[in-house]
Amino acid sequence: MAKETAPALRITRLNKTYPGVHALRDVSLTIERGVVHAIVGENGAGKSTLMKVVAGAIAQDGGSIDVFGRPLEPGSPTRSSDAGVATIYQELTIVPEMSVLANVLLGHLPSTWGVIHRTVALEQFYRVAAVVGFTHPAAQRAGELSTAAQQLVEIMRALARGGRVVIMDEPTASLGPADVRRLHRVIDTLRTAGHSIVYVSHDLDDVLEISDTVTVMREGAIVTTKSASEWTKSSLIYAMLGGVSLETPVAAATTGTGNTPLLEVLGLRAPGVSIDRIAIRPGEIVGLAGLVGSGRSRLLRALAGADVVDSGQLLVAGRRITWPRTPHAALxxxxxFAPEDRKLQALVLERTSAWNVALGQFGVAGIMRPVRESVLRSWARAFTQLVGLPEHRLANPAGTLSGGNQQKLIVSRLLSRRAKVVLLDEPTRGIDIGAKAQIFQAARRIVDGGRAIIWASSDLTEIVEHSDRIVVVANGRVVGELPRGSTVHDILTLSYAASGTGESAAA
Structure with missing residues (x-):
């Protein structure tokens, strides 16, 4: 095939195996020129491994990759970049202390004998900035930019390096609606210019809106590839999960009707938070919703003893307690509390999954030092099976699990504890739709036992669908409460009215 007419990317019978895991199974896939080609699947389906192989971060065990008709040498990020492949990871690689210009041209600043040609560098910068509509000064520190603007810097870097195949890994995970729309406009511009976009996302509505073609992966293999117009959200879910039901139990009509609140907050004052009163009743799942910087996470962290509190009163089951100054005191x-950053703040990645479930309660588990893994696995199994974590994963280090399975570990730990109130910060961020369903089922199981959950999410549709009541937060204050059956529009109306803007992104 002539290189001028060859597809942007041709993947042929790729295989990759890790100890005990066949991550890629004879994967063959073609990405055409000038299209947005989405790849979807559950956590652990093989999407990330496939993208890492194409990017040269890891080498395949077998199979081949051609980029614009030329064979790609495996296991070399430099060769992949030189071939025109650029990858923008979910965890952005911005150097915050450096200027935007230096970040865009990182490692490729035009120079002679160590002397940087600033005029040439600025010409290159403004050329790619014009493509994506970037308006911030070249000299501004990258760390001062919003997440959405930093993502544009990553895209500019990809273009400056000659990237014609751009891999985007969960590009909208940390963006609100307004920023997602702006990103879609940038992607449309790149597509029109002939770039091929490989779009990896768990947001199926987003996938169907922006993509030309969608490929579904399951258990390391390609299930099928179709035009986006041939898919519906339901058919995508069915293909991803193989027909597994995603029905989530609904709350009973009597949810949250107890006379005494399980948790009552009065006069809370903390950095970025000023709450006069919040009351949560037994059997209730209460969602915290708001715009970027609304104070949702700060409120949860204050309740969990993870952040400093200046003043306030806290009542648990009607009993006034001293405000907890540490997460241990809160427990x-x-x-x-399950914090937003599961890898840094909730899990010990080098320890086994079973050990992480029992973390902090080895005495309750009846385990004496030294800790015996067999006893840990036997004890943890009763809780992990409630969230659908495969039993064989209990012996694996937590750091080797997918994001969805890591979140299941945290929920399993919460199920094992006797806490009356459970706080969840972004429990579904970056996980697949099947894992989300199992976590929501576990959440309902928790409150059906007479406990209560307060949770925050940047996905307002999830807040509406899975909350018994919604507390809307803006500028660190409660600006309204909404009953079950409310809409995303209701949340945004309250949020925009309180913030005085219609341009902020919901998150």
Whole structure:
């Protein structure tokens, strides 16, 4: 095939195996020129491994990759970049202390004998900035930019390096609606200019809106590839999960009707938070919703003893307690917390999954030092099976699990504890739709036992669908409450009215 007419990317019978895991199974896939080609699947389906092989971060065990008709040498990020492949990871690689210009041309600043040609560098910068509509000064520190603007810097870097195949890994995970629309406009511009976009995302509505073609992966293999117009959200889910039901139990009509609140907050004052009163009743799932910087996470962290509190009163099951100054004190008071950053703040990645479930409660598990893994696995199994974590994963280090399975570990830990109130910060970020369903089922199981959950999410549709009541937060204050059956529009109306803008992104 002539190189001028060859597809942007041709993947042929790729295989990749890790100890005990066949990550890629004879994967063959063609990405045409000038299209947005989405790849979807559950956590652990093989999407990330496939993208890492194409990017040269890891080498395949077998199979081949051609980029614009030329064979790609495996296991070399430099060769992949030289071939025209650029990857923008979910965890952005911005150097915050460097200027935007230096970040865009990182490693490729035009120079002679160590002397940088600033005029040439600025010409290159403004050329790619014009393509994506970037308006910030070249000299501005990258760390001062919003997440959405930093993502544009990553795209500019890809273009400056000659990237014609751009891989985007969960590009909208940290963006609100307004920023997602702006990103879509940039992607449309790149597509029109002939770039091929490989779009990896768990947001199926987003995938169907922006993509030309969608490929579904499951258990390391390609299930099928179709035009986006041939898919619906339901058919995508069916293909991803093989027909597994995603029905989530609904709350009973009597949810949250107890007379005494399980948790009551009065006069909370903390950095970025000023709450006069919040009350949560037994059997209730209460969603915290708001715009970027609304104070949702700060509120949860204050309740969990993870952040400093200036003043406030806290009542648990009607009993006034001293405001917890540490997460350990909060747990002793009956409040447990799952933070947003599961890798840095919730898990010990080098330890086994079973060890992480039992973390902090080895005595409750009846385990004496030294810790015996067999006893840990036996004890943890009762809780992990409730969230659908495969039993064989209990012996694996937590760091080797997919994001969805890592989140299941955290929820399993919460299920094992006797806490009355459970706080969840972004529990579904970056995980697939099947794992989300199992986590929501576990959440309902928790409150059906008479406990309560307060959770925050940047996905307002999830907040609406899975909350018994919604507390809308803006500028660190409660600006309204909405009953079950409310809409995303209702949340945004309250949020925009309180923030005085219609341009902020919901998150």
């Amino acid at each position: 002793a008071a009956g409040i447990c």
